[in-house]
Amino acid sequence: MNAMLNCMEETWGNPSSLYGLGQRAREALEEARERIAACIGASPKEITFTSGGSEADNQAIRSAAALGARKGKRHIISTAFEHHAVLHTLKKLEGEGFEVELLPVGTLGTVTARQAAEAIREDTALVTIMYANNEIGSVLPIPEIGAVCRERGVLFHTDAVQAAGHLPIDVKAQNIDLLSLSAHKFHGPKGVGVLYARQGIPLSSLIEGGAQERGKRAGTENVPAIVGMAAALEEACAHMDENAAKVSALRDRLIAGLSQIPYATLNGDPVNRLPGNVNFCFEGVEGESLLLLLDDRGICASSGSACTSGSLDPSHVLLAIGRPHEAAHGSLRLSLCGENTEADVEAILKAVPEIVDYLRGMSPLWKDKVSGKREFVL
Ligand SMILES: Cc1ncc(COP(=O)(O)O)c(C=O)c1O
Known part of the structure; x- marks a missing residue:
């Protein structure tokens, strides 16, 4: 709250404006990007700010699907107990000609890396499996699943909305290509989140318009919320x-x-x-x-x-x-x-x-x- 209040009082300019006040907001925005990137082992260029976990999930999955489709790959693997931001996006993609395979999660609510490995096919465009389930709290073997996907050359997205700030995340060490997080799960403000995309993975825009977020997400950034998210994530990771x-x-x-x-x-x-x-x-x-x-x-x-x-x-x-x-x-x-x-x-x-x-x-x-x-x- 202090970080946000300070931002609203001191750096309330538009980060895309050229005047000094705008440039100070730009600096606050880029500093927040660096701090968030550092918390998950990413580089700042790999961080795109979104309106929350749902948007990040939608954009990650749609981007990977579009990339796959260009190579004739239309098979997507996920689990039966993902958040609706993932499941409903996958349902829509099914209507657009993708084949979605939902892995069963067993009585404890988890999947193994072996299940993922056995489901991967030549035409698999994406594996999207949540880091931890939002209702029943099970934590999934994400580093192992990431290793399998990397070895087989398949993109791996994880909805880490419940994990960020609570469990250690290192996108490089854990072989994660795309990751979603949301500020309000670690005492940050609501309505703001992050999509991490490994360098080299082109994102498709869900929202067309200006060139904000390097053309990956149009719309003036919510600087106070983003600054609040960075402060909250840093604090959560530090403790x-x-x-x-x-x-x-x-x-x-x-x-x-x-x-x-x-x-x-x-x-x-x-x-x-x-x-x-x-x-x-x-x-x-x-x-x-x-x-x-x-x-x-x-x-x-x-x-x-x-x-x-x-x-x-x-x-x-x-x-x-x-x-x-x-x-x-x-x-x-x-x-x-x-x-x-x-x-x-x-x-x-x-x-x-x-x-x-x-x-x-x-x-x-x-x-x-x-x-x-x-x-x-x-
Ligand atoms: C696992 C998971 N994914 C996605 C979301 C959606 O995040 P948001 O509400 O920030 O859009 C939530 C929210 O509860 C969640 O728990």
Whole structure:
């Protein structure tokens, strides 16, 4: 916030203007580019600013698809539990003549490098696999998948929106060709993100217009948000180890406590997991009711992802790891950060069992299960 306020007060010019005020904004913009590049092992020229993770995902995938199509390659590999920014883009590409293969993610929610290797074909244009899943927190073997793709000469994109600032990223060492990140996942502002594209990979523009971002993304850059993103990412990377240690201890305490609730199941990989992610299914409980009652007690939680919270469909991520429809409706996702405390965790551990009990007490479905008229699904 300080970095953004300072930028709005001191360097509020248009970075494409030639007058001094504009040039100072340009310097702030380029300094932010350098600082962000340094956090992920990239060079500043490989960084394009976007409006967030969705735009970066769209542009990365469309650029790789266009490059592939020029060489007659129209096969794209991804996973069944990507964010909709990826899945919906792939769906559109299918309508444009691409063949999309979604790898199954198993019950823990991950894929192996071997699965990727076995799926790669002569006509594969792109492998796009997320770094960590936004709903269930599983962390995927990205360096291994990157190595396979590099060896086979296939472009590799990773949606690292959940990983940036939380897990170490080194695009060169991890053989990543294209990477998306979004500032609001590491305490930066909303509506700003980055597309990293390895030098030499031409990006297709999604937005036509001026020559900003070296012609790769038209539109005057949101300098204060970009400067805020750089400050937030640097801070997150500087404190990554200590935050991860603190947050994963809180996470594990929460997981152990919530596991005591009868007919509750943890979703996602218990070991390879984002430090701050907790996701459970509770049998006989509607996720939405649980969230509203938690909100009453000052606890901000989600069911599925924030992006789909307006829809009544069960989470595609939970279905992809094999949870039945009914259980996928009763999920709870809690995201922790370095500012959470043990007292927060204790408050959640008091509230959730009480609310689950209360909701089950009102549920005809639960009564049928307890009386044996219906089966438990978890
Ligand atoms: C894994 C993942 N990808 C992409 C996005 C989209 O990012 P944005 O909301 O910045 O467009 C999100 C947002 O939650 C996400 O979690």
